[in-house]
Amino acid sequence: MEALTVRGGYRLEGEIPIHGAKNSALPLLAATLLVEGCSEIHNCPHLSDVDASMAILRHLGCGVTRQDTTVTVDATAPSRAQIPDNLMREMRSSIVFLGAIVARFGQATLTYPGGCELGPRPIDLHLSALRRLGVTVEECHGTIRCRVEKELRGAEITLGFPSVGATENVLLAACTAMGTTVLRNAAREPEIQDLCRFLNHCGAHISDDGCGTLVIEGVPRLQGVAHAVMPDRIEAATYLAAAAVTGGKIALTSCAPETVSSVFPLLEQAGCVITRPQPNRIHMLAPSRLRKMGTVRTMPYPGFPTDAAAPLLAAACVAEGTTVFVENIFENRYRYVDELARMGARIQVDGRVAVVEGVPRLQGASVACTDLRGGAALVVAALAAGGETTVTALHHLDRGYDDLVGCLQGVGARIRRQ
Numbered sequence: 001m002e003a004l005t006v007r008g009g010y011r012l013e014g015e016i017p018i019h020g021a022k023n024s025a026l027p028l029l030a031a032t033l034l035v036e037g038c039s040e041i042h043n044c045p046h047l048s049d050v051d052a053s054m055a056i057l058r059h060l061g062c063g064v065t066r067q068d069t070t071v072t073v074d075a076t077a078p079s080r081a082q083i084p085d086n087l088m089r090e091m092r093s094s095i096v097f098l099g100a101i102v103a104r105f106g107q108a109t110l111t112y113p114g115g116c117e118l119g120p121r122p123i124d125l126h127l128s129a130l131r132r133l134g135v136t137v138e139e140c141h142g143t144i145r146c147r148v149e150k151e152l153r154g155a156e157i158t159l160g161f162p163s164v165g166a167t168e169n170v171l172l173a174a175c176t177a178m179g180t181t182v183l184r185n186a187a188r189e190p191e192i193q194d195l196c197r198f199l200n201h202c203g204a205h206i207s208d209d210g211c212g213t214l215v216i217e218g219v220p221r222l223q224g225v226a227h228a229v230m231p232d233r234i235e236a237a238t239y240l241a242a243a244a245v246t247g248g249k250i251a252l253t254s255c256a257p258e259t260v261s262s263v264f265p266l267l268e269q270a271g272c273v274i275t276r277p278q279p280n281r282i283h284m285l286a287p288s289r290l291r292k293m294g295t296v297r298t299m300p301y302p303g304f305p306t307d308a309a310a311p312l313l314a315a316a317c318v319a320e321g322t323t324v325f326v327e328n329i330f331e332n333r334y335r336y337v338d339e340l341a342r343m344g345a346r347i348q349v350d351g352r353v354a355v356v357e358g359v360p361r362l363q364g365a366s367v368a369c370t371d372l373r374g375g376a377a378l379v380v381a382a383l384a385a386g387g388e389t390t391v392t393a394l395h396h397l398d399r400g401y402d403d404l405v406g407c408l409q410g411v412g413a414r415i416r417r418q
Contacts, residue, residue, distance in 0.1 A: 004391040004405065006382035007414035008364060012248035014411035016239050018255040019045040019402040020069065020229030023307075024191040026093045027168045028198055028229060029053040032073035033060065033100040034176060035202055037224035044071045044229055045402040048395065052090035056083055056097055081105035085142075088113050091399065095123055098146065099169035102135055103176050106148040125159055125166035132157050133173050133181065154179030154218055162187040162212060162300045170216075171195060175204040177218040186214045189301040190259040194230040201225045233259040234307040235401060236282065238376045241311035242408065244272055244286040245318060245384040250411060252282040262304045266293045266312060270319060292321030292358065298328050306330060310377035317345040318384050319358040327352045336374025339367040343385055364389040369396040376401065383413055 020043035030053065032039040044050060044066070054064045054071065061079030065072050081101050088094045094113045101108040112123070127137050130146065132155040138145045154177050159166055167187040174181035186192070188210075196206045196214070202225050205217035236255050243250035244267055257276045264274050271287035293316055298306040306329040316323035317340060327333045334349045341347060342365040346357040364387035369375030375396040382389035394417070397404060405417050 001392060002394050002417060004379065004394065005416050005418065006364075006379065006385075006389045006391065008362070008383050008385035008387070008389065010246065010383070010412055010414050012243045012246045012250055012383070012408070012411040012413060015251045015253055016407045016411055017253045018231045018236050019043070021045075021191060021194070021232035021234075022047055022049055022400045023164075023189075023232075023234070024194045025050055025229045026053050026091075027096050027172075027191065027195050028227065029057060029071065029073065030096045030100045030168075031172055031195060031198060033057065033062065033075050033078060033097070033104050034172065035073075035075050035222045035224045037076055038072060038074045039202075039224045040226040041071045041073070042069060042226060042228040044069050045232070047400060047402055048398045049091045049093065049400065052087065052094070055090075056087050056094065059083065059087060060101070078104060081107050082109035083111075085111045093165070095126060095165055096168050096172070098126065098144070099130065099172035102130065102146050102148060103152060103173045108144075108146040110144055111142050112144070123165070125161065125163045126169045129157050129159065129166055129170050130173055133170070133177055135173070152177035154181040154216070156182050158184040159186065161185070164189055164192065167192055167214070168195060171199065171206065171214070174216040174218065175199050175206065176220065176222065179218055181216040181218070183214040183216065184212065186212050187300065188212055190230060190233065190256070198225070198227045201227060231255045231259070234305065234373075236260045237263045237305070237308035238311045238380070238401070239407065240267060240282070240284055241315045242380050242383055242413075243284055243411070244270065244290055245315040245380055247286050247288045248411070249285045250283070253280065255280055255282055257282050262302060263308055263312070266296060266304070269293050270315070290315060290319035290358075292316070292319050293323040295324045295326065297326045300329070306333065307373050309333065310336060310373040311380045313354065313356060314340065314377035314380040316356040316358060317347070317381055318360070318362060321358055323356045323358070325354040325356065327354075335370040336377050339370065339374070339378055340381055342367055343381055343389065345381065361386055363387060366390045366392070369393040372396045372400045379404070379408075379415075383408075
């Protein structure tokens with residue numbers, strides 16, 4: 001069994017280049033199924049979730065190759081409209097293929113997705129939106145069967161919650177539907193904007209009013225293009241938390257500072273100095289000990305991202321004072337808290353609220369990742385802990401962090417994988 005060994009107490013200093021965003025790469029790969037030809041996705045991170053998406057595309061009959069950070073997908077003649085259960089269970093984001101398969105084949109068969117256990121993530125919004133576009137949906141014993149009687153047609157759709165996945169599925173299904181689709185209360189995350197850029201570049205007609213309304217005018221077909229995945233804002237937030245917890249001085253390169261801006265006020269409240277000397281760089285200088293961050297509430301974009309809460313919570317464990325985290329997106333985000341407690345963290349959880357009382361120092365221990373972002377929190381905590389920490393269940397981290405060990409070693413962390 002592989003494990004990370006982290007010897008804490010070393011100040012991080014230096015530069016870390018930010019990889020392509022997992023949460024953008026996955027819907028982009030799904031979108032290549034709509035193209036009657038070849039697409040090139042550049043800046044595609046090396047992640048197990050990306051590998052799972054590539055495996056799904058191959059199963060559907062697409063040609064898929066990777067050369068370094070470029071994934072080429074040939075969707076000239078896909079041959080299957082179903083995804084087997086074993087591939088669906090690899091990741092929760094697999095549901096994003098539903099809209100693309102229905103749009104390409106007029107039918108789809110798949111099962112409920114797997115991935116991190118973060119509590120219920122119902123796909124009701126996805127299915128009800130697709131029904132509005134003319135999709136007949138049947139659910140039976142965990143299997144979802146969809147078909148289109150004649151053709152997909154544009155519709156007026158209002159989401160009850162600005163779900164990222166539901167927004168992606170509507171975009172993928174509607175961009176080649178007949179007529180115009182108006183999607184209100186759509187997710188506004190930067191990854192949604194990246195998907196729209198790709199689809200428009202392929203020939204789709206999607207307009208965004210910037211306030212949660214997307215207008216999609218259906219087109220007959222899409223053409224293949226080359227597109228670069230946007231920088232990963234959650235990876236950036238994680239490395240900022242890692243530097244903050246060690247009193248470090250760090251520069252993030254190849255990033256998009258505007259997409260991480262909701263994290264800056266909390267770090268600044270904790271005593272960090274953050275500057276943006278160039279459009280694609282973030283500099284941060286952290287104090288020797290962080291201060292409390294007040295109350296942190298996760299919200300849909302442009303609010304504080306739920307995926308960034310766990311690394312910041314780990315940093316708050318050694319801050320001076322008490323920080324409160326309120327989780328408004330997922331019901332079961334705090335499974336990793338018990339692992340932090342093994343390191344001496346003082347955290348009280350009541351439902352969606354976690355109260356973190358900072359301690360002077362954590363102590364190294366043997367801990368296991370419970371999910372992707374919770375695993376990142378354990379690594380952040382280990383960087384500040386006395387002695388040595390062993391982190392296991394690394395398959396969670398492999399889903400979302402490309403070369404985590406190499407990036408941290410490059411700025412002075414004593415971390416190794418074995």
